[in-house]
Amino acid sequence: MQMSKKISTATAKPYSVVSAQNLGLTFDTNDGPVHALSHVDLDIAKGDFVSFIGPSGCGKTTFLRVIADLEQPTSGTISVNGMTPEEARKARSYGYVFQAAALYPWRTIEKNIALPLEIMNYSTSERQERIARVLDLVNLSGFGKKYPWQLSGGMQQRASIARALAFDADLLLMDEPFGALDEIVRDHLNEQLLDLWSRTQKTICFVTHSIPEAVYLSTKIVVMSPRPGRVTDVIHSTLPKERPLEIRETPEFLEIAHRVREGLRAGHGYEE
């Protein structure tokens, strides 16, 4: 096992941020084993915006958690930035945005963003400077002194994105970050996220179950299906990098959306 990990580290292509070969993860539950991931092969290049889409139970969140070393795979290999996920986590090479904002209510927004910086021993002046920069990046300047519960859900989620951006990780893992927000706020945040991505040049892995969201945001869409969780299609987006919201009415957009829908249906087909 140790041997194969080393080999995979050595053979991973240098530009791959995430590279998974034949990855599998089986949970042992009381009702028998559950195959959350099975035979997943995937390469994510630097600067990609990759969306994972699929019905619940397809393992998209589990895959993200494997990248983040929050779950351990039971078979296959995966490397993150050329390291094992554990090494990558200890090297603080990714920022993770959860389904909920998970801001600590006893800390102001500023202090919440300072949390990873405190843990990673950044100096006070460096902290101040970074907090101001990321607050500006997510359009929350002026809200630093507020407590999380004084902000709306959308603002809280933006603050949690700022927190993930505050330290120097060039990989951003986002697990349905806008799932709990309404359509209008979501559109707005999607636009802001694209803008942020093009400004920061980060690699983003984004879990969603909204087809328009996936197509609108991504350069690469990974379609997954459940039982066992596996990749059924990988779609490279042909949309330009510059994407106004109106792009969602163009034939090109609708065609990609159609292909995603087909992929989802194919993965689901044998069940209904």
Place this chain on the structure above:
Amino acid sequence: MRRVIRNWHSLAASLLAVAALTHLPLTLPDATGPSGHGMMIAAGIVVTTLLLQAFEASGPALRGTILFLGAHLCALALILNLAGNEGKMSAAFFILVAASWLLAWASASEFSRQEPRQKSLKAFLRLLIPAIFGAWILILWEVVTRGFGVPFILLPPPSAIGIRIAGSLAILWADVQQTIFKAVFAGYVIGCTSGFVVAILADRVDFLRRGLMPIGNLMSALPIIGVAPIMVMWFGFDWQSKAAVVTVMTFFPMLVNTVAGLSATGTMERDLMRTYASDYSQTLTKLRLPAAMPFIFNALKINSTLALIGAIVAEFFGTPIVGMGFRMSTEIGRMNVDMVWAEIATAAVAGSLFYGLIALAERAVTFWHPSSR
């Protein structure tokens, strides 16, 4: 009709006042003291009611004040009538007491209807309404014990207790120093701190959690009546043995609450710390302890009352000739019931202050918790 419903207290009070007129004077025929001004008091109640009708349209503040003054002036006049006539009061007296009590009730309900915007006024009202309640417990206590001539040994009137407190300030202060400043504080600090430290250890080391929690459970079940004399054997007669009892009593609530508080964080919050590769102590100080604070303050509040009870009861089992528990046990033997009540009152005030201080600290620390924001 609505007007009658709104004013039913004062209307009923007036009816009672009129009824009292038929039973005058205020004292029974064999009373020795002066029999007072029953007519004037009854008139006072009726005048208050009439004034209230005249100011029907004005705000609750003015109406409340009228009722407050009326009720308490009448009550004061009634209590003054008690002097020399203990146990010899007539029905008219008690009817008038009931009438002024109704007026006070009405004033409290007028005041609680008011919603001032100013902060200071709000704070004043928050104190005033319970103060009216408390005052009437004392007034009724005074009137019942002296009006019916209840034997002093069964229940002394609050005025006698007040006089006793004023006359024994030095003794009470010495007792407070011995019991609260020495035994309670020392035991409370040691018990709470050790409960907290053991909870952190139990959380960190698995075998301690499995081994210590049941033993902590056992400790909490120890009867204090049994523990106290043994502690006196071990630690001597002075305050140290009482502090030991308090330590035993406060240890377990702190242990259990802190252990519960440390596991009160959500998976997402803990995963977040993991993604930062945060180590154990960082996760503890930046996430788990702040999240545990509401639980820890719960334990501190529970323990503040437990500690006082523990120290006082422990003093029943041997103590130098000072201390609140010692005083209670000896003075009851000498039939000085008023001194026992004086100690009870002191303990109640001290306990409330202690609890209040912790509650204030809690509000400052856990301001973020949904229950206080």
